[in-house]
Amino acid sequence: MGETMWAVVVEDDQPLKLGDVTRPECGPDDVLIEVQTAGLNRADLVQRRGLYPPPPGASEIMGLECAGTIVETGANVTGWGVGDRVCGLMAGGGYAEYALVDQGSLFRIPDGMSFNEAGALPEVMMTVWANIFDRCQFKPGESVLIHGGTSGIGTMAIQMLKVAGAARIMITAGSDEKCAYAKQLGADIAINYKTADFEAIVRDEGGADIILDMVGGDYVQKNISAAKLGGRIVNIAYMQGSQVQVNLMPLMLKRLILTGTTLRARPNADKQRIRDAILADFWPAVLSGAIKPIIDTVYPFDQAEAAQAHMAKGGHIGKILLSRQQS
Numbered sequence: 001m002g003e004t005m006w007a008v009v010v011e012d013d014q015p016l017k018l019g020d021v022t023r024p025e026c027g028p029d030d031v032l033i034e035v036q037t038a039g040l041n042r043a044d045l046v047q048r049r050g051l052y053p054p055p056p057g058a059s060e061i062m063g064l065e066c067a068g069t070i071v072e073t074g075a076n077v078t079g080w081g082v083g084d085r086v087c088g089l090m091a092g093g094g095y096a097e098y099a100l101v102d103q104g105s106l107f108r109i110p111d112g113m114s115f116n117e118a119g120a121l122p123e124v125m126m127t128v129w130a131n132i133f134d135r136c137q138f139k140p141g142e143s144v145l146i147h148g149g150t151s152g153i154g155t156m157a158i159q160m161l162k163v164a165g166a167a168r169i170m171i172t173a174g175s176d177e178k179c180a181y182a183k184q185l186g187a188d189i190a191i192n193y194k195t196a197d198f199e200a201i202v203r204d205e206g207g208a209d210i211i212l213d214m215v216g217g218d219y220v221q222k223n224i225s226a227a228k229l230g231g232r233i234v235n236i237a238y239m240q241g242s243q244v245q246v247n248l249m250p251l252m253l254k255r256l257i258l259t260g261t262t263l264r265a266r267p268n269a270d271k272q273r274i275r276d277a278i279l280a281d282f283w284p285a286v287l288s289g290a291i292k293p294i295i296d297t298v299y300p301f302d303q304a305e306a307a308q309a310h311m312a313k314g315g316h317i318g319k320i321l322l323s324r325q326q327s
């Protein structure tokens with residue numbers, strides 16, 4: 001065993017706890033970050049159950065994003081140095097004292113922004129850009145429906161679409177309180193899916209050019225119905241199931257595109273392309289405060305079990321974080 005560090009470890013069905021593991025070694029394109037904050041993602045809960053293993057070569061430790069300070073740089077790293085405050089995306093390893101991030105997946109933390117705020121940004125910004133702006137080719141003046149509108153992803157999607165000039169931002173969420181929050185954040189129409197039928201409401205509003213969905217199940221057919229002519233529907237998860245019976249006829253008649261993506265398994269060059277697009281198109285809005293990290297709760301790393309239980313239970317608005325800093 002080389003140098004050691006603490007990390008959140010998974011041991012069978014035991015509650016998560018901190019344990020000693022080997023500290024990762026910098027590859028040529030990596031920076032080693034002393035982690036202050038790690039973002040929680042729903043994928044972590046799935047990985048913990050053994051159903052979403054890390055891609056080959058990635059850390060076995062959970063955690064797809066972090067913020068902290070660079071303590072070491074790989075031989076090919078340019079433009080980043082020891083002491084830089086950064087946040088970034090990785091394929092694993094964030095729930096730990098130190099983590100590796102490829103230089104192409106790094107963002108410099110703006111002056112005045114805390115590690116916790118910065119740690120809430122990489123995964124949601126990159127996922128929203130990769131799906132709504134890249135895969136679905138959003139154009140200003142289009143209308144967008146976002147399911148899970150107060151999730152980490154949803155709260156960022158609302159803000160990025162506002163900045164990008166969406167005609168109408170529609171969201172679904174599971175309570176009136178969540179719907180009110182989404183409206184305050186910039187949603188034009190917020191639908192409590194527990195008390196209203198989003199398909200009928202979105203159709204009454206003229207339909208959606210783009211639909212971002214993580215629910216799946218019976219939403220697959222309803223999304224096809226709620227989409228406008230030429231609409232694009234992208235799934236980033238299928239929480240209610242991916243095996244469904246669907247009538248595809250409207251797909252053909254409305255010339256729809258039904259697609260889906262993941263972020264984690266992409267090559268680093270593709271993640272760098274996404275990072276660069278965000279820096280060009282949306283980072284100015286982060287610097288100006290037009291796009292804000294939305295944080296629900298910050299837990300210490302030794303309470304990772306409670307943090308994941310919170311995410312599993314739901315009810316949160318925005319991101320749940322693990323951090324050494326509780327404010």
Ligand SMILES: NC(=O)c1ccc[n+]([C@@H]2O[C@H](COP(=O)([O-])OP(=O)(O)OC[C@H]3O[C@@H](n4cnc5c(N)ncnc54)[C@H](OP(=O)(O)O)[C@@H]3O)[C@@H](O)[C@H]2O)c1
Nearest residue numbers: 042043127148151152153173174214236237261262263314
């Ligand atoms: N493919 C990718 O690249 C990628 C990347 C990042 C995240 N994701 C996925 O995207 C989803 C959101 O991620 P996150 O980290 O933001 O997680 P999160 O905050 O836990 O969001 C999950 C959301 O799903 C909503 N939801 C559950 N059932 C719903 C329903 N029937 N209708 C509408 N909304 C419903 C929940 O809202 P209510 O509490 O209001 O029901 C909650 O806000 C997760 O499933 C995650 O795995 C995929």
